[in-house]
Amino acid sequence: MFGGFMELHGHVWSARGQSSSWTLLRSFKVMPGPAKMRPVARKWLAAAFLLASGEIAAADDVLFEGVRIFDGKGAELSASSNVLVKDNRIARISTDPIDAEGALRIAGNGRTLMPGLIDAHWHAMLIRVTPAEAFGDIGYTTLLAGAEATDTLMRGFTTVRDVGGPAFSLKRAIDEGIIAGPRIYPSGAMITVTSGHGDFRSFTDLPRASDGPLTRMEVVGGSIVVDSPDEVRMRVREQFMQGATQVKLTAGGGVSSPHSPLDVTTFTEAELRAAVEIADNWHTYVVAHAFTSEAVRLAALSGVKCIEHGFLMDEDTARLLAERGVWLSLQPLPEMLRQGFPKGTVQRAKADAVWPGIERAYRLAKKYKIKTAWGTDVLFSAALAKQQGAILASLTRWYTPAEALVMATGTNAELLALSGPRNPYPGKLGVVEEGAFADLLLVEGNPLENIELVADPETNFKIIMKDGVIHKNTLR
Numbered sequence: 001m002f003g004g005f006m007e008l009h010g011h012v013w014s015a016r017g018q019s020s021s022w023t024l025l026r027s028f029k030v031m032p033g034p035a036k037m038r039p040v041a042r043k044w045l046a047a048a049f050l051l052a053s054g055e056i057a058a059a060d061d062v063l064f065e066g067v068r069i070f071d072g073k074g075a076e077l078s079a080s081s082n083v084l085v086k087d088n089r090i091a092r093i094s095t096d097p098i099d100a101e102g103a104l105r106i107a108g109n110g111r112t113l114m115p116g117l118i119d120a121h122w123h124a125m126l127i128r129v130t131p132a133e134a135f136g137d138i139g140y141t142t143l144l145a146g147a148e149a150t151d152t153l154m155r156g157f158t159t160v161r162d163v164g165g166p167a168f169s170l171k172r173a174i175d176e177g178i179i180a181g182p183r184i185y186p187s188g189a190m191i192t193v194t195s196g197h198g199d200f201r202s203f204t205d206l207p208r209a210s211d212g213p214l215t216r217m218e219v220v221g222g223s224i225v226v227d228s229p230d231e232v233r234m235r236v237r238e239q240f241m242q243g244a245t246q247v248k249l250t251a252g253g254g255v256s257s258p259h260s261p262l263d264v265t266t267f268t269e270a271e272l273r274a275a276v277e278i279a280d281n282w283h284t285y286v287v288a289h290a291f292t293s294e295a296v297r298l299a300a301l302s303g304v305k306c307i308e309h310g311f312l313m314d315e316d317t318a319r320l321l322a323e324r325g326v327w328l329s330l331q332p333l334p335e336m337l338r339q340g341f342p343k344g345t346v347q348r349a350k351a352d353a354v355w356p357g358i359e360r361a362y363r364l365a366k367k368y369k370i371k372t373a374w375g376t377d378v379l380f381s382a383a384l385a386k387q388q389g390a391i392l393a394s395l396t397r398w399y400t401p402a403e404a405l406v407m408a409t410g411t412n413a414e415l416l417a418l419s420g421p422r423n424p425y426p427g428k429l430g431v432v433e434e435g436a437f438a439d440l441l442l443v444e445g446n447p448l449e450n451i452e453l454v455a456d457p458e459t460n461f462k463i464i465m466k467d468g469v470i471h472k473n474t475l476r
């Protein structure tokens, strides 16, 4: 499958406790760019074929036989079909037999083949750490994030949009095949204002001289404080320089920040427009965290293309988003997250104010047919991260299983594609169709009938493939 590769063998791979020998296939090949041809890009593909024998067949192609396809767009499974994967793409789909000599054949036996899942609101660096230790020892934080990234992939999430945190190194290591993990669309540091959501400084840090030193959080790229359009431009450009696919601003107060009341609109219009101008120059977009109508409206009218949360917005604001084609990235935040904020704290009071808005925001999104993305926003909780699939399944409070699964695959992929030439993975994601990236799950059962299957990926995801590489296979 790969022109000119070398193989390395080792014995450190472990997925869900199944240790097995592994092979790292390093391939060097030319990747076609989106519009203009990219220069020769060197791509390393990691392959972990979990073979009982330990013998690596390094199969050139993979042929799924007798699968029923959920394609990431429609509400029905296909008739029994065959799907051929060549390199990292879906090469052919047919109900007729596909001649694929030398391919690794996988007997589907009527199981469901579906696109890998996409979480549009993830913080890859901030799952297992505690808030206190997150940015102290950044090396340790990154290693924890690497381990979590592998678990994320093993839950069937082959792509995440990271909306805040220094995930560039992690993304690079995954793309180079150093560790297994999802594709990451990084935003880099959350950009905030003094006392905004993401400003975790204490009063002892104030006042800051305009040329004063940056805090630890800012230096490592967790979040960064700006207070003028000029500062916005500099910090936004810094994220793009490091490979951000989009940038994230916090346009209003947030739950977890100590000095950021929910009602406060944090960025001025001039500051928001400065960020949008730079993102336009880079042919991508700005994401804004915003709860209230005021913050959501100001962001949308300033050219922000995706609102995160919007839980406290009113009907008129929902209508505005629909009219302007602005995306709404919603999260069915679990009750467990709210209760995680200790009673009596300012954070708990804010969580109590926000949570009832989740239900309302989903109803408004449906009523006005707003382009809606799905994400989890798991923070600082390995236990909650394990619920990633269950949080997706909880969308059935408002959507059919098919609608929920389309949102977490084909629709989320449309949002990712807004990053234009900044897209590090030019090609189709979130769908099962010829030419798309081979990010695939083979599921025991029919998730369109029983979406709870995605809540238990360990049992029900028999095969997890990302970029044409099988990372889990329990059919052997």
Ligand SMILES: [Zn+2]
Pocket (backbone or CB within 6 Å): 121, 123, 163, 164, 377
């Ligand atoms: Zn978030």
